[in-house]
Amino acid sequence: MSLASGAVLSGLGVGLNSAVGEVFFVKPQAPLPEWTKSSKSAADETAALKTAIANVAASLAALGERAGGTSAEIFEALTFLLEDEELFELAESHIDEGWSAAAAYGKAVDTFAELLGGDADFDERVKDLQDISKRVQADIAGIEMALELPEIGRLVLVGEDFSPADTAQFTKAVVGVITLKGGPTSHTAIICRSRAIPAVVSCGAAASLNNGDTVLVDPVGDRVLFGGDETLATKAISFVAINDEPLIPVRANIGTLADAETASAKTDAVGVGLFRTELLYLNSKVVPTVEEQAAEYAAILAAAPQGPIVVRTIDAGSDKPVPFLLMPHEENPALGVRGFRLIQDHRDFIEDQLKSLEIARVQTGREVWVMAPMIATVQEAKQFADLARSIGGYKVGIMVETPSIAALIDQLAGIVDFVSVGTNDLSQYLFAADRMNANLGALSNHWQPGLIRTLARIADGANRGGFSVGVCGESASDPAFAVVLAGLGINSVSVSVSQVGAVRASLSALDLAKAKEVANAVLVATSPEEAKAAALDALSQL
Amino acid sequence: MSLFTHEVEVLDPIGLHARPASQIVKLVKESELDVQIGRPGEEFVKAKSALMLMSLKIKTGEKLTLTVETTDEATAADIAAQIQEFLKG
Numbered sequence: 001m002s003l004a005s006g007a008v009l010s011g012l013g014v015g016l017n018s019a020v021g022e023v024f025f026v027k028p029q030a031p032l033p034e035w036t037k038s039s040k041s042a043a044d045e046t047a048a049l050k051t052a053i054a055n056v057a058a059s060l061a062a063l064g065e066r067a068g069g070t071s072a073e074i075f076e077a078l079t080f081l082l083e084d085e086e087l088f089e090l091a092e093s094h095i096d097e098g099w100s101a102a103a104a105y106g107k108a109v110d111t112f113a114e115l116l117g118g119d120a121d122f123d124e125r126v127k128d129l130q131d132i133s134k135r136v137q138a139d140i141a142g143i144e145m146a147l148e149l150p151e152i153g154r155l156v157l158v159g160e161d162f163s164p165a166d167t168a169q170f171t172k173a174v175v176g177v178i179t180l181k182g183g184p185t186s187h188t189a190i191i192c193r194s195r196a197i198p199a200v201v202s203c204g205a206a207a208s209l210n211n212g213d214t215v216l217v218d219p220v221g222d223r224v225l226f227g228g229d230e231t232l233a234t235k236a237i238s239f240v241a242i243n244d245e246p247l248i249p250v251r252a253n254i255g256t257l258a259d260a261e262t263a264s265a266k267t268d269a270v271g272v273g274l275f276r277t278e279l280l281y282l283n284s285k286v287v288p289t290v291e292e293q294a295a296e297y298a299a300i301l302a303a304a305p306q307g308p309i310v311v312r313t314i315d316a317g318s319d320k321p322v323p324f325l326l327m328p329h330e331e332n333p334a335l336g337v338r339g340f341r342l343i344q345d346h347r348d349f350i351e352d353q354l355k356s357l358e359i360a361r362v363q364t365g366r367e368v369w370v371m372a373p374m375i376a377t378v379q380e381a382k383q384f385a386d387l388a389r390s391i392g393g394y395k396v397g398i399m400v401e402t403p404s405i406a407a408l409i410d411q412l413a414g415i416v417d418f419v420s421v422g423t424n425d426l427s428q429y430l431f432a433a434d435r436m437n438a439n440l441g442a443l444s445n446h447w448q449p450g451l452i453r454t455l456a457r458i459a460d461g462a463n464r465g466g467f468s469v470g471v472c473g474e475s476a477s478d479p480a481f482a483v484v485l486a487g488l489g490i491n492s493v494s495v496s497v498s499q500v501g502a503v504r505a506s507l508s509a510l511d512l513a514k515a516k517e518v519a520n521a522v523l524v525a526t527s528p529e530e531a532k533a534a535a536l537d538a539l540s541q542l
Numbered sequence: 543m544s545l546f547t548h549e550v551e552v553l554d555p556i557g558l559h560a561r562p563a564s565q566i567v568k569l570v571k572e573s574e575l576d577v578q579i580g581r582p583g584e585e586f587v588k589a590k591s592a593l594m595l596m597s598l599k600i601k602t603g604e605k606l607t608l609t610v611e612t613t614d615e616a617t618a619a620d621i622a623a624q625i626q627e628f629l630k631g
Contacts, residue, residue, distance in 0.1 A: 080564045086591030115597035122596065125560055129593075 003208060005227035011178070011203025012445060013219025014189045016479070016502055018233035019156065019176035019198040023213040026159035026166070030143045032134065035103030042095050049091060049101035052139040056082055056132070063148075081125070082132045087112060102137040109133035149173060156215055158206050161438040167191040176217035178206045178224055183441025185424040185474050193477060196498050200224050202441040222532075236502075237480065237539050239509035246507030247486045247515060251494040252305060253472060255279040257296075260303040263497050268504060271307020271367075273420065273494020274472035275300070277353065278314050281322045287349065293356035294363070301364040308367040310420060310470070310494070312399065313353055315339050315373040325349060334428065334435075339374025339399075340384055351391065358392030369395040371420055376402040378411050385415050397467075401425035406454055409461025409469075419462055420494070423473025427451055446475030447528035447535075452484070456523060459489035470494060479506035480535050486512070487519025510542055546610045546618035551603070554631025558600040563592035565628040573621060576611040602631075 038045050057079050064075030081087070087108050094104035109129050116122040116129075138144070149155065153173045159166075161182035170177075170191075177192050177199040184201060192199035198217045200206075203224055209215065216228030220236045251273030252263035263269050280296055281288070288296075301309055314322070317338025321327040325346050330336035343350050354370065361368040372384040375398040388396045397418035400406055406426065412419065423446055428435045430450060433443035446452075455471070462469035468491040475481050476493035482503045485493055495503050510518075518538040525531035552558055570577045570589045579595065580586030581604065587594040589608070600606065608625060610618035 077560060077564065080567075080592060081560075084591050084593045086588075086594045112593045112597060116593075116599075119599055121556055121559055122599075125596065 003213075003226040007226040009178075009200075009203055009205035009209075009224040009226065011200040011206070011222060011224065012184050012441070013222045014184060014192050014199040014201060015196060015219045016236045017196065017198050018219065018230060019154075019217045020214065020228070020230055021154035021156040021175045021217070023209045023211055023215055024149070024155040024157050025209070025211050026157055026162070027144060030141075032137045032143065033102065033141050035106055036100055037098045037103075038095075038100040040100075045095045045099075045101040045104065046092055048140060049088075049095070049105055049136075052101065052105075052136050053082060053088070055139045056135045059135070059148075078128055078132060081129055082136070100140075102140040105136050106133050156217055158209055161186060161201075162188045162191075170195075170197070176215075178203050178209075178215075178217060179438070179441075180204050180207055181438030181441055183435075183444035184446065185427065185435050185444045186438065186441060187436075190474065193474070194496050194498055202445075237506075237536065237542075239479070239505045239539075240542070241505065241508040242510065243508050246504050247483075247510070247512055248490065248507060249307065249492040250482075250500055250504045250507060251307065251310070251470070251472075251492060252497050252500055253494050254300070254304065254497070257300050257303060259497060260300045260305075263500070264303060264305045267305065267497060267500035269305045269307070269497075269500045272304045272309040272311075273470055273492060275304075275309060275311045276315065277312060278316050278320065278322065281314065281316070281324075282320070283323075285323050287324045287352075290352050290356050290359070293353065294359035297357055297360035298363050301360050301366045301368065304366070308369055308395075310369040310371060310397075310418075310472075311357055311394075312420075313340065313350060313370060313372050314342065316342065334425075340372040340380060341374055343383075351387070354388055354391040357394070361392060361394060367395075368392075369397060369418060371397040371399055371418070373399040373422070374401060374425075375399060376404045378405075378408055378415065381405070381412055382415050399425075400458055400469075401429060403430050403454070406430075406458050409458050410465045412461075413465035413467065416467055418468040418470065419458070420470045420472050421455065421458055421490075423451065423455070423471060423475040426454065426473070430454060442528075445528045446473070446478065446481055447522075447525075447531040449523075449525055449527065449531055451475075452488075452522060452525075452531060455485065455490070456488045456519075459485075462491075463489050468492065477503065479503050480532070480539055482507055483510065483515050483539065484519050484522050484535055487515035487517070487522075506539075510539075514542070543611055543613055544615075546612065546615060546622075548608050548610070548618065548622035549605055550608060550622060550626045550629055551605050552600055552629045553602065554629055555602050556631070557602050557604075558595060558598065558629070560592065560596060562628040562631075563595040566595060566625055567592045569621065569624055569628075573617075575617070575621070577608060577621065579606055579608045579625075582607045 060075045064072040090108040091104040113126045149171045154175045156176035158178045161179045179201045216225040221234030249270040251271045252269035253274040255276040316322045317333045318327045318330040319333035381398045385396045395417040397416045400421045431443040433440040470492040472494040477495040477499040479502045521534040522531045577589040578586040
């Protein structure tokens with residue numbers, strides 16, 4: 001079907017800028033066929049294997065040429081493995097046994113992978129071998145492997161949803177992104193927000209676009225315009241500052257030293273509202289010592305923007321495993337032993353983390369708040385608070401992500417100094433909708449009335465309990481939503497580094513009474529569309 | 543044709559890994575000679591497959607024997623010397 005110029009495809013916008021580009025469809029990677037015996041002659045299969053190896057060698061050469069420098073050497077080394085003589089001879093012997101070319105090469109690679117296995121020096125080579133094996137099998141089956149994106153041009157990528165492996169390959173030619181599925185907290189949305197790539201997600205109608213179509217990605221308008229140009233982009237509400245400082249402090253989300261430095265150098269963030277510590281551990285094979293951890297923390301604390309620094313203790317689980325903490329496979333990692341629940345088996349590690357933070361706090365003289373993720377009961381909150389207070393002189397709080405603790409906020413009075421709401425996980429648990437399930441993206445929309453009412457109750461509970469309540473999920477990075485949060489009684493927000501300026505602008509454009517009006521207008525909405533429209537309507541009348 | 547035997551020592555701290563293995567294979571293929579490598583007393587592998595060489599899992603400090611089948615003693619010595627160079631890391 002063909003679309004008329006100006007046709008509107010609705011979705012959920014990510015970001016504040018628009019982009020015009022050419023549609024570039026990315027087909028989902030089809031699964032590789034099962035290994036089978038062949039009905040063709042051994043000579044035919046051997047010829048097919050030779051052709052596939054030559055094709056893969058050519059594509060590796062092209063990738064190498066594009067990458068240049070040291071990356072080119074990596075592709076050269078891959079080609080060397082690909083064309084290994086013994087590997088080919090072993091594959092030939094499997095073909096002689098009757099296996100198809102793809103199966104024969106796959107089996108031969110598995111044999112060598114096993115021979116090289118169990119030796120840390122060869123781990124990477126085994127991965128390379130398996131990568132080559134997949135490329136050869138895909139070539140034989142006629143399946144396209146991975147993204148091969150041009151470096152030049154103005155591309156708007158369109159796909160079901162994009163994996164971390166896909167987004168890592170986005171080139172500078174990618175000016176916009178459209179996903180048919182996936183919500184505002186999908187991996188794609190988070191990456192696009194942090195890299196300031198305009199995106200529209202959950203846009204099922206984009207399936208009718210064709211390669212080469214010119215489209216306007218208009219995130220502010222929650223839509224894609226077929227044949228549109230920049231003049232048709234929905235203008236973000238331009239907030240006119242009436243105050244020097246925002247209604248509530250806007251802090252930055254960080255995970256690394258580089259993030260801390262960027263947040264200090266490029267934003268007016270007041271401190272850090274979410275320091276994700278697991279990034280420091282995901283790549284270590286052995287437990288870092290307290291001294292090593294303290295040194296890393298001290299460097300990051302020292303570099304962070306002025307203001308309090310809210311540190312979240314390790315938030316790992318079997319889907320996000322830390323190599324040195326043994327995390328057995330779980331059927332349902334989002335509902336498994338993760339976050340503070342790791343204390344069951346890894347109390348020493350959590351204590352060491354708190355000790356390291358205390359050393360770094362004293363050394364840098366920074367104001368540090370610590371909080372534990374995945375707290376479901378008041379007892380767990382108390383257990384963490386008692387532990388943290390026995391180790392250090394920081395403020396102590398918890399993340400609010402489970403519906404159970406959201407219902408009990410007022411009971412945390414006298415136990416915690418603060419709470420911070422992680423709206424991404426709270427949505428996932430509240431709506432029983434897996435964040436990573438692209439088919440359920442619409443339920444992760446932060447304008448869902450069920451989430452907004454829950455946030456209102458959390459804010460109310462914290463205000464009655466006399467402790468502060470912040471929001472550090474992706475929702476706070478939406479400038480209009482940040483106003484709603486302030487109106488609901490949230491005391492601070494923490495946002496992606498790239499969004500600090502935009503959120504500060506919206507929160508500086510009105511007083512608290514007006515923010516409450518906006519929040520009240522939103523609270524009566526019965527659908528996410530209605531809620532967002534109510535907020536934008538109220539804000540446009542400022 | 544005669545078989546010339548030489549000894550080399552792996553000095554590369556990571557052992558006989560992908561890079562030296564590839565260098566050896568390139569050299570041997572260009573020479574068009576039959577070169578085999580192995581631990582003394584164990585089964586030897588033909589030095590025309592980097593994967594075979596790597597699968598020996600030879601670590602730094604190990605001494606290896608290599609045999610070169612050629613008519614020219616000097617050629618064999620030259621190949622052995624170049625392989626020793628690759629194994630220095």
